[in-house]
Amino acid sequence: MNSWETIIGLEIHAQLSTESKIFCGCSTRFGDEPNQNTCPVCLGLPGALPVLNWRVVELGARAALALNLKVNNRSIFARKNYFYPDLPKGYQISQYDQPFSANGELEIMTAVRDASGHPLEWRPKKIRITRLHLEEDAGKNVHEGLPGVDRFSYIDLNRAGTPLAEIVTEPDFRSSWEAYDYVNHVRRALQWIGASEADMEKGNLRCEANVSVRRAGDETFGTKVELKNLNSVRFMQRGIEFEVNRQIQVLESGGRLVQETRMWDEHVMETRPMRSKEEAHDYRYFPEPDLPPLVVLDQLIQRVSASLPELPDARRRRFMNDFSLSFSDASQLTSERSLADYFEMAASKSENPRAVANWIRSELLRELEAANLLPSESPVSAEQLAALVRLIDDGTISGTQAKEVLVEMFKTGKTAAAIIEERGLAQVSDTAQIDALVDQVLAASPQQVASYRAGKESVFGFFVGQVMKASQGKANPKIVNERLRAKLSQ
Numbered sequence: 001m002n003s004w005e006t007i008i009g010l011e012i013h014a015q016l017s018t019e020s021k022i023f024c025g026c027s028t029r030f031g032d033e034p035n036q037n038t039c040p041v042c043l044g045l046p047g048a049l050p051v052l053n054w055r056v057v058e059l060g061a062r063a064a065l066a067l068n069l070k071v072n073n074r075s076i077f078a079r080k081n082y083f084y085p086d087l088p089k090g091y092q093i094s095q096y097d098q099p100f101s102a103n104g105e106l107e108i109m110t111a112v113r114d115a116s117g118h119p120l121e122w123r124p125k126k127i128r129i130t131r132l133h134l135e136e137d138a139g140k141n142v143h144e145g146l147p148g149v150d151r152f153s154y155i156d157l158n159r160a161g162t163p164l165a166e167i168v169t170e171p172d173f174r175s176s177w178e179a180y181d182y183v184n185h186v187r188r189a190l191q192w193i194g195a196s197e198a199d200m201e202k203g204n205l206r207c208e209a210n211v212s213v214r215r216a217g218d219e220t221f222g223t224k225v226e227l228k229n230l231n232s233v234r235f236m237q238r239g240i241e242f243e244v245n246r247q248i249q250v251l252e253s254g255g256r257l258v259q260e261t262r263m264w265d266e267h268v269m270e271t272r273p274m275r276s277k278e279e280a281h282d283y284r285y286f287p288e289p290d291l292p293p294l295v296v297l298d299q300l301i302q303r304v305s306a307s308l309p310e311l312p313d314a315r316r317r318r319f320m321n322d323f324s325l326s327f328s329d330a331s332q333l334t335s336e337r338s339l340a341d342y343f344e345m346a347a348s349k350s351e352n353p354r355a356v357a358n359w360i361r362s363e364l365l366r367e368l369e370a371a372n373l374l375p376s377e378s379p380v381s382a383e384q385l386a387a388l389v390r391l392i393d394d395g396t397i398s399g400t401q402a403k404e405v406l407v408e409m410f411k412t413g414k415t416a417a418a419i420i421e422e423r424g425l426a427q428v429s430d431t432a433q434i435d436a437l438v439d440q441v442l443a444a445s446p447q448q449v450a451s452y453r454a455g456k457e458s459v460f461g462f463f464v465g466q467v468m469k470a471s472q473g474k475a476n477p478k479i480v481n482e483r484l485r486a487k488l489s490q
């Protein structure tokens with residue numbers, strides 16, 4: 001394996017989060033009755049004219065700037081011609097030689113993984129992004145769940161004309177995991193700035209990979225294969241991994257690769273041919289005569305740039321500096337914007353941000369996941385979580401009790417203080433009260449005291465247990481330990 005180098009380039013199609021389509025007023029709502037959201041424009045009826053939805057330009061500019069691309073002042077829409085039943089016009093309005101934005105260089109964090117996919121060490125890597133352009137989506141052919149599907153194909157044009165940003169990289173990835181980390185970076189950035197839901201399972205983020213291998217040290221690229229049907233980031237990583245190994249095997253056994261498109265089949269875990277280069281489309285691009293050049297003024301670019309929030313990587317670095325969090329903790333807390341907001345609010349209300357981070361990562365996220373809620377929808381507010389952490393730090397309750405309290409807070413929306421009061425959970429940390437219990441236990445166990453003083457250390461646990469029992473579990477165990485040691489050494 002070491003004598004081979006892997007070369008990967010990626011294309012991402014992300015649906016921009018507009019309410020209406022790119023060239024008409026039809027809704028982009030997901031899951032409506034088939035063909036309900038259509039009009040003469042997106043049905044491609046003769047004489048219908050496209051009008052650009054300006055929201056697409058704003059979201060496209062947000063996406064381009066968040067990925068460190070340059071937004072061009074002037075770009076051209078072009079017709080990409082091909083025939084397919086879900087494309088009623090016979091062409092897709094896209095962009096070709098003068099795209100919306102280009103020439104980006106994005107720094108991502110990437111890690112080499114062990115065999116089970118666990119990251120070993122994170123390091124930065126720069127990826128060149130060739131372009132981000134705007135285009136319309138096609139409709140959908142439906143082959144399942146309708147009468148007579150063995151004889152008919154059905155067509156749903158609700159998706160036709162939905163706005164997409166196509167993001168294309170240079171062949172800069174050297175492993176499937178680098179591609180994986182990049183797609184996750186882009187996905188998180190697009191969600192973070194509200195440009196796209198970027199959910200691969202829903203199909204509003206789609207990914208294709210160009211994969212080739214070459215002997216280490218070779219200057220020229222090997223024959224490349226285009227991989228499709230990569231329906232999650234993990235599937236993509238596995239698909240690329242399989243394809244790399246397949247190509248190496250073919251070459252090492254003296255075979256030749258053909259330039260082709262292959263699809264990843266997750267069920268059988270292999271790629272198989274879809275179409276060869278001979279069947280590749282000649283799209284015959286030409287400028288769209290029904291749309292003027294798209295002019296984006298510098299003022300707009302500046303306004304969009306100023307409206308962008310602090311981006312995830314900058315926020316992760318700030319969390320590491322301001323709150324002394326590790327890279328992996330800070331990464332997890334910036335995996336999603338509402339989680340980062342939640343943590344930051346809780347940390348600002350607490351004197352113990354690291355404990356807050358731990359409580360969110362271990363306990364709160366589990367509850368949120370089980371209830372299928374976002375951090376912004378948490379029944380336990382950030383302020384209340386900070387209050388809970390304070391009650392642990394000042395010894396009012398133990399960490400174990402706090403776990404139960406948090407579950408109850410989550411269920412009922414009550415504050416930690418109210419639940420502690422109701423359940424009588426408050427720990428006894430008062431030394432005089434604990435001393436009285438310690439004296440009582442020692443007086444009642446003269447034999448054990450004698451054997452402890454004779455050197456039998458193991459009896460100590462017995463005393464702790466007795467004092468805790470006498471306090472009905474409420475004594476602060478740390479103070480019980482301290483007081484017992486003090487009394488027994490007298």
Ligand SMILES: [Zn+2]
Binds near residue numbers: 038039040041043
């Ligand atoms: Zn329409």
